Amino acid sequence: MILINVISLFLLFYLKKSSGTQEFPAQLKRYFNYGMIAAGVLIGIAIIDLPPQILFQLLSFVLVGGIVYLILFTPELESQKTMAITPLPIVGVELLKYLIETISPSIYNTLENYLNAAGFFALIWAVTMWLNHRKQMKEIEIERIFLKEQERQLKATAEQKSQLETLVAERTSEILKQKEELQDALDHLQSTQEQLIQQEKLASLGQLTAGIAHEIKNPLNFVNNFSELSVDFLEEIGEEMAKISDSKEKENILELLEDVKSNLVKIRHHGSRADSIVKSMLMHSRGGTGTMDPTDLNALIKEYSNLAFHGMRANPNPINVDIQLDLDESLPIIHLNAEDFSRVILNLVKNAFDAMRDKITALGNDYKAKIQIQTKDQGDHILIKVEDNGPGVPDEIRDKLLMPFFTTKKGTEGTGLGLSITHDIIKSHEGKLTIESKVGEFTRFSILLPKVKLGEKST
Amino acid sequence: MKILFVDDEKDVEALFRQKFRKEIKSGEIELAFAFSGKEALNVLGDENPPKFVYVFSDINMPGMSGLELLDQIKIRFPNIQVSMISAYGDSENYDRAMNSGAKGFFTKPVDFERLKKEIAEMVKNQ
Numbered sequence: 324m325i326l327i328n329v330i331s332l333f334l335l336f337y338l339k340k341s342s343g344t345q346e347f348p349a350q351l352k353r354y355f356n357y358g359m360i361a362a363g364v365l366i367g368i369a370i371i372d373l374p375p376q377i378l379f380q381l382l383s384f385v386l387v388g389g390i391v392y393l394i395l396f397t398p399e400l401e402s403q404k405t406m407a408i409t410p411l412p413i414v415g416v417e418l419l420k421y422l423i424e425t426i427s428p429s430i431y432n433t434l435e436n437y438l439n440a441a442g443f444f445a446l447i448w449a450v451t452m453w454l455n456h457r458k459q460m461k462e463i464e465i466e467r468i469f470l471k472e473q474e475r476q477l478k479a480t481a482e483q484k485s486q487l488e489t490l491v492a493e494r495t496s497e498i499l500k501q502k503e504e505l506q507d508a509l510d511h512l513q514s515t516q517e518q519l520i521q522q523e524k525l526a527s528l529g530q531l532t533a534g535i536a537h538e539i540k541n542p543l544n545f546v547n548n549f550s551e552l553s554v555d556f557l558e559e560i561g562e563e564m565a566k567i568s569d570s571k572e573k574e575n576i577l578e579l580l581e582d583v584k585s586n587l588v589k590i591r592h593h594g595s596r597a598d599s600i601v602k603s604m605l606m607h608s609r610g611g612t613g614t615m616d617p618t619d620l621n622a623l624i625k626e627y628s629n630l631a632f633h634g635m636r637a638n639p640n641p642i643n644v645d646i647q648l649d650l651d652e653s654l655p656i657i658h659l660n661a662e663d664f665s666r667v668i669l670n671l672v673k674n675a676f677d678a679m680r681d682k683i684t685a686l687g688n689d690y691k692a693k694i695q696i697q698t699k700d701q702g703d704h705i706l707i708k709v710e711d712n713g714p715g716v717p718d719e720i721r722d723k724l725l726m727p728f729f730t731t732k733k734g735t736e737g738t739g740l741g742l743s744i745t746h747d748i749i750k751s752h753e754g755k756l757t758i759e760s761k762v763g764e765f766t767r768f769s770i771l772l773p774k775v776k777l778g779e780k781s782t
Numbered sequence: 783m784k785i786l787f788v789d790d791e792k793d794v795e796a797l798f799r800q801k802f803r804k805e806i807k808s809g810e811i812e813l814a815f816a817f818s819g820k821e822a823l824n825v826l827g828d829e830n831p832p833k834f835v836y837v838f839s840d841i842n843m844p845g846m847s848g849l850e851l852l853d854q855i856k857i858r859f860p861n862i863q864v865s866m867i868s869a870y871g872d873s874e875n876y877d878r879a880m881n882s883g884a885k886g887f888f889t890k891p892v893d894f895e896r897l898k899k900e901i902a903e904m905v906k907n908q
Contacts (some may be wrong), residue, residue: 430892537869537870538867540868540890540891541791541890542870544890544891544892545791545793545797547891548797548892549793549796549797549889552797552800552801556800598891656802
C-alpha cells in the first residue's frame with residue numbers, strides 16, 4: 324500500500340509546485356498540505372504494519388481518489404488533468420488486488436501473477452503518461468511564456484503609442500499656438516501697414532490743407548481789408564454828407580449808403596469767420612508749438628465740439644446728434660496748450676459720433692443720439708466730461724482703448740491713434756483720463772485737469 | 783517820402799493807396815508799387831541816387847523772392863530801409879530776413895495800425 328500513498332504524496336507535492344507564478348487559493352493549498360500530511364502518516368503506518376491494515380488501506384484509496392477528484396473538478400487545476408489519469412491504472416490494479424485479497428485470499432493467490440503483471444503494465448503506463456504530461460506541461464509553459472512576452476510587448480507598444488500620441492498632441496498644440504502667434508503678427512503687420520498708409524495720407528492731406536489754407540488766406544485778407552476800408556470810407560462819406568443840404572435825393576442816398584454799410588459789415592463778419600477757420604486749419608496742419616497759454620476752456624470746447632459736428636455733417640454718413648453743453652461759467656482761465664487740447668475735444672467728440680453711428684445703423688431711428696459735454700470747477704481741478712449714449716465699451720477692451728494702434732473701427736477708418744494721442748495730451752497737461760461705460764447705454768470720458776501744474780509751481 | 787511796396791498781388795496797390803489815402807493826400811508820403819522783385823530793382827535803379835527811403839516787400843513771389851530782393855537792395859542801395867510782409871510768419875523766414883538786414887517783419891493780414899506807426903516814425907526822422 325506504500326505505493327498508493329507515495330503516489331498521493333508525489334501528486335500533491337507536484338501539484339503544489341506546479342502553481343508557479345499563479346498563486347492557488349489558500350483553501351486549495353490547505354488541501355495539499357493536509358493531503359501530504361495524511362499521505363506521510365499513511366506511509367508511516369504502512370511501514371510499521373499497524374493494524375487494522377484493511378482500514379488504512381481503504382483510507383489510502385480514499386486519499387488518492389480524493390486527490391484525483393480534486394484534480395478533475397478544480398478549475399485552477401484544469402491544465403493538470405492528465406495528471407489525474409496517470410496513476411489511475413496503478414490505483415485500479417491495486418484496488419482490484421485489495422478487493423480480491425479482502426474478499427477471497429484464495430482467488431487472490433491464483434490471480435496473483437496476473438495481477439502483478441497488470442501492475443507492471445500499469446506502472447509502465449503511468450511512467451509513459453507522466454513523461455507525456457511533463458512534455459505537455461513544458462510546451463504549455465513555453466506557450467505561456469511566449470504569450471506573456473507577447474502581452475508584454477503589446478503593452479509596451481501601447482505605452483509607446485500613447486506616449487507618441489501625447490507627443491504629437493503637444494507638438495500639434497505648439498504648432499497651432501505658433502500659427503496663432505504668426506497670424507496675430509501678420510494681422511498686426513497688416514493693420515500697421517494700413518495705419519502707415521493712413522498716416523501717410525493724413526500727412527499729405529495735412530500739407531494739402533496747409534497749402535489750401537494759405538492760398539485762401541490771401542484773397543480772404545483782401546476781402547476783409549477792402550470791406551473794412553469801405554466801412555471806414557462810408558463813415559467819411561457820412562461826415563461829408565452832413566455838409567450837404569437836406570433833400571429827397573440825399574435822404575435816398577443816405578438810406579442806400581446805410582444798406583451798403585450793413586452789407587459790408589456782414590462781408591467783414593463772415594470774412595473773419597472764414598479767417599478763423601483757415602487759421603485753425605493752419606494750426607492743425609502745423610503741429611503744436613508746445614506752449615501753455617491762458618485759455619478759456621469753455622470757449623475752446625464750444626468751438627471744437629461745433630467744428631467736429633460740422634466736420635461730421637460735411638463728411639459721408641452724417642448723423643443727427645443732440646449736443647448738450649453744460650459748461651460751468653465760473654471756470655477760470657487756465658494754462659493750456661490750446662492747439663493740443665482742441666485735438667482732445669475733437670477726438671473725443673468724433674469718437675462718440677462714430678460709435679453712435681454704429682448704434683444708429685443697428686437700432687434705426689428709434690435711437691436718439693446725444694452727447695453731453697460738461698465742465699465743472701472742482702477747486703484744485705477742472706473736470707471735463709464727454710458722455711455719449713452710444714453702444715458703450717465692453718470691459719474686455721476698455722483697458723486697450725488708450726493703446727496706440729488699437730481700434731475697433733473697420734478697415735482704414737481708424738488709425739487707432741486718436742485716443743492714444745488724446746491720452747498723451749492729457750498726460751502732458753498733468754491731467755487724468757478715466758473711462759466709464761455700460762454696454763448698450765453710455766460711454767463717459769472724464770478728464771481731470773489740475774488748475775496749476777507742477778511745472779508752473781516750480782517757476 | 784517815397785515808399786515802394788513790392789507784392790505780386792496787384793490789388794495790394796488799391797488797398798494800400800486807400801489805406802494811406804490821407805497821408806498821400808497831405809503829401810506826407812508818396813507810394814510806388816512793383817509787382818516783382820525784378821521790377822522793384824528797376825524802379826529803384828531808375829533814379830540815381832534813388833529817392834525811395836523805404837521798401838516793403840512780400841516774400842513769396844514768383845521769380846525773385848522777397849528775401850533775394852532784400853539781399854540785392856542791401857548790396858546796391860544800402861541806404862534804403864527794407865521790411866518784409868509775409869503770410870508765412872515762421873521763425874525761419876523771420877530769422878533769415880532779420881539776419882539779412884531787414885528793418886521789420888510784418889505778417890499778413892497786415893496790422894495797418896502798426897504799419898502806419900512805423901511809417902509815421904520814419905517820416906518824423908526824415
